[in-house]
Amino acid sequence: MQTLFGPSVRDDGVLFRLHAPDAGAVEVVVGGAAQAMDRDPSGFWSVLSPETGPGATYLFRVDGREVPDPASRQQADGVTGPSVVVDPGLFGRNRRLGRRWTDMVIAEVHVGTATEAGTFRGLIERLDHFTDAGYTAVELLPINGFPGRWNWGYDGVLLFAPANAYGTPEDLAALIAAAHERGLSIFLDVVYNHFGPEGNFIPSYDKSFFDPSVKTPWGAAIDFTRDTVRRFFVENALMWVDGYGFDGLRFDAVHAYLGDGRASFLKELSSSQKGLHPQPHLILENDDNLADLLERDADGGPLLFDAQWNDDYHHPLHVLATGENEGYYRPYARDPAADLARVLSEGFAYQGEPSENRGGEPRGQPSAHLPPAAFIAFAQNHDQIGNRALGERLAEIAPIEAVALLRFLTLLSPQIPMLFMGEEFGTKKRFPFFCDFEGELADAVRKGRREEFAGFSGFAGEEIPDPLSQTTFQEAKLDWSELTDPDAQEALEATRRYVAARNRYVAPKTATRFLRADRSIDRGVIRVRWQFDGGSLTLLANPHPSDSHIAVRADDRIPLHGEPVATTGTVQRTDTGAGLGPWSAALWVDA
Structure with missing residues (x-):
């Protein structure tokens, strides 16, 4: 596929492009020198900059305002400053492992808090731990450019550029290579339902990228009916998979892909990956529980997507282990054992029944015909921990025997298991929500957190960690010294034992029809x-x-x-x- 977004390095220079149909004049500023760009009928502006190559910094000057490239592959310093031309030889170095989906045991990892360094290079130093614990894959929370110094990753605005806080594109490529050397698949969480609240300049020169008639919590919805919009995200997905060598992608909150273009966009995302070899694994987060996105072909392979994160597995388990029944747990508190039994045997708990969390509207589609490997089971993840007022792990709020049971069920059910980093050794290190904004935006985040989770009594207190504080971010970092604790060693040994049993007894069967x-x-x-x-x-x-x-x-x-x-x-x-x-x-x- 020809690349439309981002600079193209050629023998005679660099071809710069920007889709800005609402701009009256566009220049590219390279090393302080401006060049006028030409507009084509489709709204793309372009110019060849001779004697320019990798490492050059540049900005676009749109009607007099300087902005970064929305398809920047690297930023010199933060999301509002100059972009950097990246050596195209970086891409294509890493080849996907092609591991069988049913062999996956996934560790969800936040790069910024997984190690003290909080970088791609720092994570390389801990990869041996993940393989030793029995994981076959790591899934990174979003790593694209976000405003500020720390973030969960879901406020990204430069979707093609690795965040400066984590390192360079070369550092990311080294992490993927190091994972593959250890036999670890590596997946990436990508966010295509919205842009973050700071540093997104697209609306100033491409208004129709968004549909003002469809409202979301982040403003106007992305307009997936437009070919150029879908192409922007498809190229992004292909860059991570076919460029960097990620073994698959997890698409965040596809239920928030609003408007008439959602169905065609999801199919286009999937079909764009199908021709690649080895074929990457594609994972959904989808609160709508749409089984038709997980259908299989005659050979048992996915027609569109491999699997979905299964909140319906998590919620009844959480109620059983903790006794909590507030907020979105309330519908699962009536008979959590029955909900769990249905989830284990049929995939979803909600398969078209009225949902209290949706005001009585039906949720989900029948899923009993789908194989268990179409669902990803987890007892904890970044959302379910971080959406608590204090960010406590299960090890802090549930009996140790209950935590052991949840570990057993997650690792030995035929659904695909996922643990949140540190869960394999029963860490009690909290993972609160954090971000790095200033002024009115920071105040809005504090207020919005309380309003969003008003149904949970914990958010009514005054001792909630300030999500904007550096201390909150630092307290979320894993404490690897916990591994010397006897309880942590016992939990880690149980994880290894269950994964070994899974590899011997469960995975070979789930690989069949x-x-x-x-x-x-x-x-x-x-x-x-x-x-x-x-x-x-x-x-x-x-x-x-x-x-x-x-x-x-x-x-x-x-x-x-x-x-x-x-x-x-x-x-x-x-x-x-x-x-x-x-x-x-x-x-x-x-x-």
Whole structure:
């Protein structure tokens, strides 16, 4: 695909381009010297700058106002300053690993807080830990250029440029190469539903990039009905995957792709990746629970997207482990064990039923026919931790036995497991929300956080960490010295043990064709049996803090063959079934 956005390095110089249909005059300023650009009928301005090459800094002067390139591959210093021409030889060096999707065990990682350095190079030094813990992939929170010195990444405004806070494009390429050398796939979270509130100059010269008739929390919606708009994001996705060598992408909040162009844009994003080899893995976050985006072909391969982050898995688990039932947890508090059983066996809890969180409107589509690998299971992630008033981890707010059960279920269910960095060793290090704005924007963020989570009592207090404070950012950094603690070592060993059992018993079956799943609940004990062409898996789980064992009988529909291959808590095999203590679970495979 010919690149339309960003500079092109040629033998005779650099061709600069900017889509600015509403501009009256555009110049490129390279090294202090301005060159007038010519406009074509489609609204693109361009000019060849001779004797210019990689490393040159430049800005666009649009009707007298200097702005960075919205498709900048690198910034000299922050998102409002000069852009930098990047050596095209950097791209294409790293080849995707092509690992099988059903072999994935994912660590979600925020570059800025994963290490004390908070950089791409700093993360390289910790990659051996992730492989040693059993992970097969790391998924980076968004890394594109954002305003300020620290950010979760979801306020990006220069989507093609790695954030200066994390390092250079060369540093990022080195991180990907280092991951691949260790056999680690590496995914990237990308945000295409909005731009951040500071440093986005596109509306000043390309008003139709946005649709003012469709409102979002961030202003006018991005107009995905426009070919040039869709092309901008498709080129961005291809740069990360086919340029840098990321093994896949996670598309943030596709339910917030508003307007008439959403369906065609999602299909275009997917189809643009299908011709690549090895084919990258494509992941969704989609609160709409649209099963049709996860459909499989006759061979079991994804037609559009590999999998979706499954909030319906997280929410009932959280209610069971913590007893919390406020805000968006409220609909799952009526019968969380039943919701969890449905999620384990069918994918979504909401498959078209009215949702209290949507004012009674229906949510979701039937998903029982989809294979478990179409869903990503997690007991924690950046959102579910950071959206708490204080950013506490489960290890701080739930019994240790409950945390152990959640680890077991997440790593040994046939859904694709994902843990948030440090979860593998049970860290109690908090991960509060943080960003770096000033003035009225900073005040608006503080106010908006309280309003958005008004349904949670924790946001009513006065001791909430200031999201704009450097101290809040620093307190979110992982403390790797925790690994010397006996409890952390025990948790890490459990993670390794469960991943080993997954690799031996679960992944080989999920790699074959999914046939069906059955479930039942007996006095609160969940039973699920998954059947694949390669055999069956059977799970029993008692996700309750009861004081006595619960004895359950095997039946013809969900039999128990022999001894379990993995357990947590107290599990006793009996002649007629099994007995499970509180917060206990066991996994059986076909004899």
